[in-house]
Amino acid sequence: MTEQNRKISSLMEELDDEVSSCINCGFCETVCPTLPASGFRSSIGARGRVDLGKEIFKEVRESGRIELKIGESFYTCLDCYACLQVCPAGVNAGKVSEIGKALISSGEITVKSQRNPIADMIVELTMKYRNPLGVRELCSGWAEGLAFDGSSSTLLYTGNMYQLMAYNKALGKLESQIGSMLSKTIAGFFTKHTSFSKYIKHFADKKMKEEMDNYLRDIYLLLKGTGTTFNYLAKDEPYPGTFIYDLGYREKFAEYAKYLADLFHKKNVEHIITVDPHTYDLLKNTVPKFVEDFDFTVSHYLEYIKPESLAKTSEKVTFHEPCHFVLRKDSYDVPKKLLESTSDIVMPARSGKKVLCCGGPDELLYKGLSEKISMERFRELKDTGAEKIITACPICLSNLKKENIVTDISSYLLEKKKNYKNSMP
Amino acid sequence: MADAIQKIRKRIGKRLLEKKEDLIPYMKDSSYYEGNIPRAVAIASSREEIADIMKICYESKTSVVMRSGGSALTGSPVPYTDSVVISMSAMNKILEAHVEDGYVVTEPGVRLDDLNAYLNKLGFFYPPDPASSTAATVGGSISTNAGGLRACTYGTTKEWVLGLEIVLPNGKIVEVGGRTLKRTKGYDITALMVGNEGTLAVITKAYLKVWPIPEEIGRILAYFKDSENMGKSISNLKGKGIIPYIAEFMDRLSLDAIKKAKNIDSPEGSNFLLMIDIASTHESIGRKLDEAKKIIEEQNPINIKITRDKDEMRIMYEARKGLYSSSLGIRDSKDEYIEIGDVVVPPSELPSSLKEIEGSMKNFRIKALLFGHIGDGNIHANIMVDLKDNGYRERVEKFQMELGKIALKHGGSVSAEHGIGLEKKELLLEELKERGSMEVLTLMKGIKKDFDPDGILNRGKIFD
Numbered sequence: 020m021t022e023q024n025r026k027i028s029s030l031m032e033e034l035d036d037e038v039s040s041c042i043n044c045g046f047c048e049t050v051c052p053t054l055p056a057s058g059f060r061s062s063i064g065a066r067g068r069v070d071l072g073k074e075i076f077k078e079v080r081e082s083g084r085i086e087l088k089i090g091e092s093f094y095t096c097l098d099c100y101a102c103l104q105v106c107p108a109g110v111n112a113g114k115v116s117e118i119g120k121a122l123i124s125s126g127e128i129t130v131k132s133q134r135n136p137i138a139d140m141i142v143e144l145t146m147k148y149r150n151p152l153g154v155r156e157l158c159s160g161w162a163e164g165l166a167f168d169g170s171s172s173t174l175l176y177t178g179n180m181y182q183l184m185a186y187n188k189a190l191g192k193l194e195s196q197i198g199s200m201l202s203k204t205i206a207g208f209f210t211k212h213t214s215f216s217k218y219i220k221h222f223a224d225k226k227m228k229e230e231m232d233n234y235l236r237d238i239y240l241l242l243k244g245t246g247t248t249f250n251y252l253a254k255d256e257p258y259p260g261t262f263i264y265d266l267g268y269r270e271k272f273a274e275y276a277k278y279l280a281d282l283f284h285k286k287n288v289e290h291i292i293t294v295d296p297h298t299y300d301l302l303k304n305t306v307p308k309f310v311e312d313f314d315f316t317v318s319h320y321l322e323y324i325k326p327e328s329l330a331k332t333s334e335k336v337t338f339h340e341p342c343h344f345v346l347r348k349d350s351y352d353v354p355k356k357l358l359e360s361t362s363d364i365v366m367p368a369r370s371g372k373k374v375l376c377c378g379g380p381d382e383l384l385y386k387g388l389s390e391k392i393s394m395e396r397f398r399e400l401k402d403t404g405a406e407k408i409i410t411a412c413p414i415c416l417s418n419l420k421k422e423n424i425v426t427d428i429s430s431y432l433l434e435k436k437k438n439y440k441n442s443m444p
Numbered sequence: 445m446a447d448a449i450q451k452i453r454k455r456i457g458k459r460l461l462e463k464k465e466d467l468i469p470y471m472k473d474s475s476y477y478e479g480n481i482p483r484a485v486a487i488a489s490s491r492e493e494i495a496d497i498m499k500i501c502y503e504s505k506t507s508v509v510m511r512s513g514g515s516a517l518t519g520s521p522v523p524y525t526d527s528v529v530i531s532m533s534a535m536n537k538i539l540e541a542h543v544e545d546g547y548v549v550t551e552p553g554v555r556l557d558d559l560n561a562y563l564n565k566l567g568f569f570y571p572p573d574p575a576s577s578t579a580a581t582v583g584g585s586i587s588t589n590a591g592g593l594r595a596c597t598y599g600t601t602k603e604w605v606l607g608l609e610i611v612l613p614n615g616k617i618v619e620v621g622g623r624t625l626k627r628t629k630g631y632d633i634t635a636l637m638v639g640n641e642g643t644l645a646v647i648t649k650a651y652l653k654v655w656p657i658p659e660e661i662g663r664i665l666a667y668f669k670d671s672e673n674m675g676k677s678i679s680n681l682k683g684k685g686i687i688p689y690i691a692e693f694m695d696r697l698s699l700d701a702i703k704k705a706k707n708i709d710s711p712e713g714s715n716f717l718l719m720i721d722i723a724s725t726h727e728s729i730g731r732k733l734d735e736a737k738k739i740i741e742e743q744n745p746i747n748i749k750i751t752r753d754k755d756e757m758r759i760m761y762e763a764r765k766g767l768y769s770s771s772l773g774i775r776d777s778k779d780e781y782i783e784i785g786d787v788v789v790p791p792s793e794l795p796s797s798l799k800e801i802e803g804s805m806k807n808f809r810i811k812a813l814l815f816g817h818i819g820d821g822n823i824h825a826n827i828m829v830d831l832k833d834n835g836y837r838e839r840v841e842k843f844q845m846e847l848g849k850i851a852l853k854h855g856g857s858v859s860a861e862h863g864i865g866l867e868k869k870e871l872l873l874e875e876l877k878e879r880g881s882m883e884v885l886t887l888m889k890g891i892k893k894d895f896d897p898d899g900i901l902n903r904g905k906i907f908d
Contacts, residue, residue, distance in 0.1 A: 040769075040772050041769075042474055042772060042782065043473065043514070044515055044768065045576070045579035046578045046579050049557070049558075049578055060461060061466070061514075061531075061533075062465050062469055067469035070468055070469040071465065071468060074468050087464060088463070088465050091465075106769065107705065107762075107767075107770055108772050
């Protein structure tokens with residue numbers, strides 16, 4: 020058996036493990052955000068994805084090939100894992116999509132047209148520039164004038180996530196203007212000619228960039244206020260590789276994860292403080308499966324903030340919980356507890372294990388779908404009657420920012436910090 | 445059929461799905477049946493659209509299959525012939541709520557749990573609660589006359605449908621029944637539509653009766669060594685005028701399945717769990733639960749307890765509702781699928797029926813989980829079937845027939861709440877023969893012919 024065949028066979032085994040426990044009860048599709056957003060096309064919902072998983076398993080067993088065009092079904096999956104929360108048999112349609120995307124990206128047994136040019140572009144740029152849009156050198160501007168401790172083994176790791184939202188938003192607008200076919204063609208061009216990606220920097224949404232940079236400065240101040248000392252890699256800081264994994268490029272992700280581990284070792288890092296849920300989840304739960312010596316401890320900056328350091332107010336706020344915090348195996352409720360200690364928090368009907376994703380992960384590949392989901396979620400949050408809608412993820416914030424009442428938890432908590440003098444160090 | 449599809453495409457545009465990838469999910473329901481791939485799937489958004497689609501199909505004699513939640517257990521929404529599927533998923537609005545008059549009006553694609561989440565805010569609920577209520581819809585549950593856990597108090601869906609708007613196979617829209625709790629106006633077509641399994645007409649709107657939520661619900665969990673004592677407990681309760689809100693049972697294999705799936709323990713030596721919910725007022729719930737407990741204790745359970753802890757009650761309720769899926773966790777191999785038996789007997793016949801069913805399982809060397817709604821005498825058998833073992837498959841078929849015959853012998857029926865679909869056609873004939881009522885089949889075929897002269901709706905279901 021060749022190495023490639025072995026990998027395909029291992030993916031098929033993984034797929035069988037997941038889909039063979041499904042009795043097609045349909046519980047998963049009742050919570051899948053993409054099903055209603057697609058106009059109830061079953062293939063763009065959780066149960067349809069599992070059905071297609073079963074079908075491609077049969078196809079491969081019978082012919083060794085996948086003729087079905089599964090790309091749209093699996094790439095539209097938000098990986099929110101809402102489906103897993105309601106499945107009585109523990110089937111994860113999100114995982115089926117991950118395996119489906121891995122089969123597509125392997126390019127070996129699926130028809131070529133299933134690959135998504137934008138996904139290919141993102142992966143190529145990340146592998147080359149350590150940033151999905153090739154703008155890494157522009158991602159450390161927020162830290163200008165701030166002091167870091169270069170000798171600290173504790174690293175503040177932004178993963179470029181907040182910074183990328185300014186480009187995401189602008190590219191999203193561009194796609195709406197030029198259409199998805201043309202944007203895919205352009206993406207195909209960038210994939211082949213990566214050096215042209217330098218022009219992407221001109222697409223930043225200035226307002227969003229300023230807002231995101233401010234949040235990062237707020238995170239810095241909150242963390243500094245706890246007495247923690249930490250380093251920051253500035254222009255050397257890479258993107259964590261989330262897209263590479265989410266889009267199913269497992270071999271490339273393994274290579275990328277190794278690069279991350281080597282870089283952190285080289286920089287004498289022992290402890291990593293993340294600032295967003297995607298990076299937190301990826302470094303804590305996924306990267307260690309790909310790299311043996313990923314021996315760093317991983318935390319989130321909010322863990323350092325003591326509730327008693329925050330002033331209690333009667334302000335009525337609502338909180339949009341990130342999927343990567345609450346729909347993973349161990350719920351991470353630090354942000355919610357901090358908000359409870361400082362405000363009158365009113366949660367929307369779909370919260371906790373029933374939370375509705377913001378639609379963000381589809382922003383680049385399926386903007387229309389993403390927009391419908393984010394509008395629905397925004398309305399739900401607004402209907403709570405809260406004065407402010409708080410998010411704890413740059414992707415959620417960018418997607419839900421329909422009005423100015425939406426703000427990041429960093430900014431909100433900083434306002435509540437007791438004895439805080441509003442001046443940059 | 446190509447012409448019909450072209451006309452439907454012209455009518456609803458992109459909401460007509462035609463790509464193979466889009467059609468595959470519509471080949472299956474929640475049973476083991478896999479039907480033909482549909483020629484196209486129309487995602488309907490209004491009754492007018494459905495009327496137009498039906499007219500097109502009627503004129504071209506195109507076979508049509510209705511589908512909404514896709515959670516049926518007998519293959520009833522599975523395309524059996526070359527068909528166009530009409531999906532009702534997008535018609536999922538609650539149109540009106542008149543709790544003061546005791547009813548709501550909904551579209552057919554509303555999921556039962558969503559309807560109840562809405563009604564609960566008003567202090568009301570819609571009682572039919574099949575275990576699939578998360579996914580099951582108003583239209584689908586009317587079409588199969590779904591029952592559920594609360595049926596021992598509230599009956600099945602047929603008790604709760606006041607009226608319907610339906611589209612006939614020729615595309616005409618009519619209303620049957622209506623908004624009022626009483627009406628007598630000739631033959632009850634509303635009742636005829638309940639359980640028709642999509643063979644007579646398309647439901648586009650439902651007038652449903654609703655009920656106030658009980659003030660308090662408490663639960664008794666009693667574990668028994670044998671089925672007879674458990675069965676007597678429920679007969680004694682009902683004999684003394686205590687009608688449980690829910691009365692469920694699970695056998696040892698079912699308890700093993702929920703242990704594996706949900707990590708819910710059961711006391712050592714217990715072979716059966718009896719789960720009784722009692723509904724009452726705040727003031728009297730404690731007393732009612734104690735009374736029921738005392739009656740059950742007369743049958744020497746090996747363990748019994750009362751709980752009113754909402755989380756504990758929810759976890760067990762969800763475990764029971766998810767038991768079908770959880771059953772897969774105790775398969776011996778991935779090649780096994782599950783066939784579901786769904787028979788019913790008068791509740792007082794349940795202990796002796798269960799004994800006979802257990803004996804039959806031993807005779808046919810069948811591995812099955814026995815559980816069900818003991819309060820109304822409804823027994824489910826989730827039978828493990830190894831696809832590779834032809835001998836075993838034959839034994840399962842014989843056992844299914846035997847299961848039906850046991851129910852008939854005790855005055856029951858071969859199908860309690862899942863319908864006939866593709867699966868129980870032979871069993872239906874068996875019941876009609878047993879009761880000396882084969883003429884009923886002729887009547888049913890006549891009714892079908894009157895509604896649907898060319899037989900375009902859900903071909904091959906209920907009877908051939």
